[in-house]
Each structure stands twice: as C-alpha cells, then as structure tokens.
Amino acid sequence: MNKLPNAELVMIPGGTLITKTPEEGRQLAMLIARHTIHNIQNDLDELKQGRSVYSVNPDSLTAASQVVALEYQTIAAANNYWRDQ
Amino acid sequence: MNKLPNAELVMIPGGTLITKTPEEGRQLAMLIARHTIHNIQNDLDELKQGRSVYSVNPDSLTAASQVVALEYQTIAAANNYWRDQ
Amino acid sequence: MNKLPNAELVMIPGGTLITKTPEEGRQLAMLIARHTIHNIQNDLDELKQGRSVYSVNPDSLTAASQVVALEYQTIAAANNYWRDQ
Amino acid sequence: MNKLPNAELVMIPGGTLITKTPEEGRQLAMLIARHTIHNIQNDLDELKQGRSVYSVNPDSLTAASQVVALEYQTIAAANNYWRDQ
Amino acid sequence: MNKLPNAELVMIPGGTLITKTPEEGRQLAMLIARHTIHNIQNDLDELKQGRSVYSVNPDSLTAASQVVALEYQTIAAANNYWRDQ
Amino acid sequence: MNKLPNAELVMIPGGTLITKTPEEGRQLAMLIARHTIHNIQNDLDELKQGRSVYSVNPDSLTAASQVVALEYQTIAAANNYWRDQ
Numbered sequence: 001m002n003k004l005p006n007a008e009l010v011m012i013p014g015g016t017l018i019t020k021t022p023e024e025g026r027q028l029a030m031l032i033a034r035h036t037i038h039n040i041q042n043d044l045d046e047l048k049q050g051r052s053v054y055s056v057n058p059d060s061l062t063a064a065s066q067v068v069a070l071e072y073q074t075i076a077a078a079n080n081y082w083r084d085q
Numbered sequence: 086m087n088k089l090p091n092a093e094l095v096m097i098p099g100g101t102l103i104t105k106t107p108e109e110g111r112q113l114a115m116l117i118a119r120h121t122i123h124n125i126q127n128d129l130d131e132l133k134q135g136r137s138v139y140s141v142n143p144d145s146l147t148a149a150s151q152v153v154a155l156e157y158q159t160i161a162a163a164n165n166y167w168r169d170q
Numbered sequence: 171m172n173k174l175p176n177a178e179l180v181m182i183p184g185g186t187l188i189t190k191t192p193e194e195g196r197q198l199a200m201l202i203a204r205h206t207i208h209n210i211q212n213d214l215d216e217l218k219q220g221r222s223v224y225s226v227n228p229d230s231l232t233a234a235s236q237v238v239a240l241e242y243q244t245i246a247a248a249n250n251y252w253r254d255q
Numbered sequence: 256m257n258k259l260p261n262a263e264l265v266m267i268p269g270g271t272l273i274t275k276t277p278e279e280g281r282q283l284a285m286l287i288a289r290h291t292i293h294n295i296q297n298d299l300d301e302l303k304q305g306r307s308v309y310s311v312n313p314d315s316l317t318a319a320s321q322v323v324a325l326e327y328q329t330i331a332a333a334n335n336y337w338r339d340q
Numbered sequence: 341m342n343k344l345p346n347a348e349l350v351m352i353p354g355g356t357l358i359t360k361t362p363e364e365g366r367q368l369a370m371l372i373a374r375h376t377i378h379n380i381q382n383d384l385d386e387l388k389q390g391r392s393v394y395s396v397n398p399d400s401l402t403a404a405s406q407v408v409a410l411e412y413q414t415i416a417a418a419n420n421y422w423r424d425q
Numbered sequence: 426m427n428k429l430p431n432a433e434l435v436m437i438p439g440g441t442l443i444t445k446t447p448e449e450g451r452q453l454a455m456l457i458a459r460h461t462i463h464n465i466q467n468d469l470d471e472l473k474q475g476r477s478v479y480s481v482n483p484d485s486l487t488a489a490s491q492v493v494a495l496e497y498q499t500i501a502a503a504n505n506y507w508r509d510q
Contacts, residue, residue: 011451017506026096026117030124032451036490039455041480050483055126058135062148063487065121069155070494078506081102081163111181111202115209140211143220147233150206154240166187166248196266196287200294225296228305232318235291239325251272251333281351281372285379310381313390317403320376324410336357336418366436366457370464395466398475402488405461409495421442421503 002044009038017078025079029071033064087129094123102163110164114156118149172214179208187248195249199241203234257299264293272333280334284326288319342384349378357418365419369411373404427469434463442503450504454496458489 012032019025041047054060076082092098097117104110126132139145161167177183182202189195211217224230246252262268267287274280296302309315331337347353352372359365381387394400416422437457444450466472479485501507 010448011455012447015446015448016510017447017501018508021100022097022102023095023100026121030096030121033490033494036451036455036493037486040486040489046481050481050486054483054487056131056135057484058139059145059148060484060487061122061125061135062139062145062152063484063491064125065118066148066152066155067487067491067494068121069118069152069159070491070498073155073159074494074498074501074506076102076159076163078501078508081159083103083163085101106185107182107187108180108185111206115181115206141216141220143224144230144233146207146210146220147224147230147237149210150203151233151237151240153206154203154237154244158240158244161187161244161248166244168188168248170186191270192267192272193265193270196291200266200291226301226305228309229315229318231292231295231305232309232315232322234295235288236318236322236325238291239288239322239329243325243329246272246329246333251329253273253333255271276355277352277357278350278355281376285351285376311386311390313394314397314400314403316377316380316390317394317400317407319380320373321403321407321410323376324373324407324414328410328414331357331414331418336414338358338418340356361440362437362442363435363440366461370436370461396471396475398479399482399485399488401462401465401475402479402485402492404465405458406488406492406495408461409458409492409499413495413499416442416499416503421499423443423503425441 004038004042004044004047008035009042011035011039017075019075019079021085022076022079022082025075025082026068026072029068029075032071032075033067036067089123089127089129089132093120094127096120096124102160104160104164106170107161107164107167110160110167111153111157114153114160117156117160118152121152174208174212174214174217178205179212181205181209187245189245189249191255192246192249192252195245195252196238196242199238199245202241202245203237206237259293259297259299259302263290264297266290266294272330274330274334276340277331277334277337280330280337281323281327284323284330287326287330288322291322344378344382344384344387348375349382351375351379357415359415359419361425362416362419362422365415365422366408366412369408369415372411372415373407376407429463429467429469429472433460434467436460436464442500444500444504446510447501447504447507450500450507451493451497454493454500457496457500458492461492 019028104113189198274283444453
C-alpha cells in the first residue's frame, strides 16, 4: 500500500469555505470532493487504478461532476454568491 | 493525447454567477457543468469518445441534465431568481 | 440527422422562472428539463429512439422525475412558493 | 394503449403546495412524484408493467423514495415547515 | 401477501418535523425514509426479501443513506438546526 | 453476526451539528454518513465485506462522497458557514 501524504487528507484545504472569487470557490469544491475520496480510500495505487477506469467512462464523469455541483452549492452560499464582488 | 485549450478549463467562465437573464444563467449552468468534466478529463479525444456513448443513452442524458439542474439551483439563487427583471 | 427546431432549444421557455400558479411552475419545470436534454442531444431521431427505451423502464422514469423535482425546487423558490396566491 | 384519465395528469393536485399538516404535505409529495411519472408515461398498461418490476427491486424503491424526499423539501419549505402548527 | 400494519404506513410518524434534539431528528429522518418505502411497497414479505438483498450490497446502502441525508436536510432546517439548543 | 458497539450506532455523534471549524464540520459529515450505514447494517462482518468491494470501485467512491456532500450542506448551513470564524 502506498498511503497518501497527510496534506491530501485535509478535508477542507485552507480551513475555510470563504474564497475571493467564484473561480477559487469552484477550485475549492473540486479539492474538497477529491479529498473526501482520499479519506475513504487513501491508497494512492487504488486511486490511480480507479482513475484509469472512471476518467474514460462518461457516466462516471457525470457522477463526479454532480458531487462538485453539490459542494459548490455549499461554497457559493457561504460566500453569498460573491454578489458584492 | 489531445489536450483541451486553457479556455475550456476555466471553471466559472466569465468569473461570476450573476447573469442578466434566466436564459443566460442556464447557459452558464451548462457551461460550468461541461468545464467541470473538462477539469476531470482534459483529453479532447476521450471526451469525443465519451460523447459518442452518452449522447445516445437516455439514462446518461438524464444524469447529465440532473447536473445542470443542480448548477442552475446555485446560479438562480445567486441572481435572486431574476425576480426584479 | 433531424435537427430540432430552435424553439425546442430555448433553455428557459418564456424567459422567466415566475409563473402564475404551482401547476404552471411544474409545467415549466418539465419543459426546462426536456429542453436541457435537447441542448445536449438535438437530433430528434436519437431523442425518439431514446424515448422508446426510457419510457418503458421504471428506473429511467424515476430518474427523469428526479430531475423535474430539482428544477421545481428552483422554480418554487423563485415564486416564493406561490404563498400569496 | 390505455391512457390515464386527465385527473391523473394534473401535475400539482389541488393546485397549491400549502397543506394543513406535515402528513398531508407528505401525501402531496408522493402524489406529485407519481403524477410526474404519469406525465412522462401516460399509458396505464406500461405503468402497471413497470410497477411489477420496480416494486420488488429494493434499489428501485430507494430511488423512488429519493424523489419523494426531494419533493418534500420543496413542500416543507413552502409551509415554513409547519412550525406554527 | 402480508400487509404492513397501518402504523407502518403513517408518512410522518408523530405528525411533526420538530424534534428536541439532532439525534431525535435523525431518527425521524430514518423513519420517514422507511415509511415512504412502506407506502410504495406495503407487503412485508417483499420488504424482507428486499432487505436481504440491499443490506449486503454496499452501493444499495450508500443509496439508502443518501435518502436519509435528504430527509435530514428538511428536518434540520425545520428545527433551525437546533442552534438554540 | 458481529454486532457493532452502541457507540457506532449513535446517529449524530456529539449530539449537535455545531462545530468549531469547517474541518470539524466535515469530519462530522463523514461520521454521520458512516453511522447511518451502521444503523441500516449493523453487522461488522458485512460492513468489512462491503468495504472490500466499494473501496476499490470508483463509482462507489463517488456515490459515497456525494452523501458526504449532502450531509455537509446541512452542517455548513447549521453553522452559518462559519462566516464569523
């Protein structure tokens, strides 16, 4: 087993949901989604093997993008949708 | 590998969730959903191959439209549902 | 290929989320869900073929109705749930 | 084909999301979920055939109950969660 | 057929979404999720057969837990997240 | 059968949705998601067997992470997104 470094296991990288821009918020959403996976499966070898499967399966990509959409709902609300930007 | 141009990898094209109309908001929702996929799989050849599969599978189309629905929930809330339009 | 007419590709038919009644809001939710599919697959022949598959598959029908439920969450919130009706 | 009567095709039976009790709200959620299906597939014979399949498949039942959960989110919010009951 | 007793068919057991604690709210979420299933399939024999299948399938368990998560979103909001506890 | 200890069956460990930080909130979301599974399947042997299956299946991991995303929506809202942190 090839355990992920601890930095990859932080659940909310940066420790806050507040970001400067919608784009940074979106990057955080992706990061949170990925680190959730890391916390369920922390073996880098398994993750790489998994990626070779899901990254070429359109339904898997849709499912992954749905998780990002849900995380972004949370982050966007936290930032009042960056309305005062 | 045939990497997507950088413009296809911007996560929130235009950099804001605020749009003039519900229609523009919906177009943004679709764009955000697509660019999320691009950021998970950035090889245009794989994306084209994937499209040939999911675009003729009704369950895949339903799943894709669900992601757009979720993105639109966020964008519509950001715009106060364009109530003062 | 048998491309859909442009009217079928408008993402928010009527251009607003505001409707007079909960029933009209629900019809709009269904319309938006369908037009999202149209914007991903705009070949009427493929859509007809897809319909012959999903319309007789109960799990496909459940998945389709879930998308309508999500769109309706947005539309109902936009209309303050028609509380002052 | 054995088309459903029109009453089964009303999308929001009763025409309002407001109900007296949480229980009535839940019944409305189930009704709305069912009538959405009716509006996608209005042939009673197909619906009966589908029911014979999904009603004995636990994953299908879970998926159906998820749609009801989503409809109830909308109805409960519309009724301010019946807090002043 | 072995029909469930009526108490198992009440959709919102207790008749309210308001609970004293987050734990009680969670128990209500599980109960509501189960009673929704009961209202779609009220034959105890079928439910027992279904349980023997889904309870040993991790993807089925994940799907079931997602429904509970959605019901809990509603209940937690109804209780203002028990902030003044 | 190898029944889980009672502590693993508490639905909301700690008894509150309020946490000091977004990171702690996320850990609570994962814990709640896991304890929900425990309450549906409380046989440790079955859970271990299930884990050997889903933890190496990328689609299962995506589905699990979606449940965590939904639980986190609730917890983050309960904490006003830790905006005053």
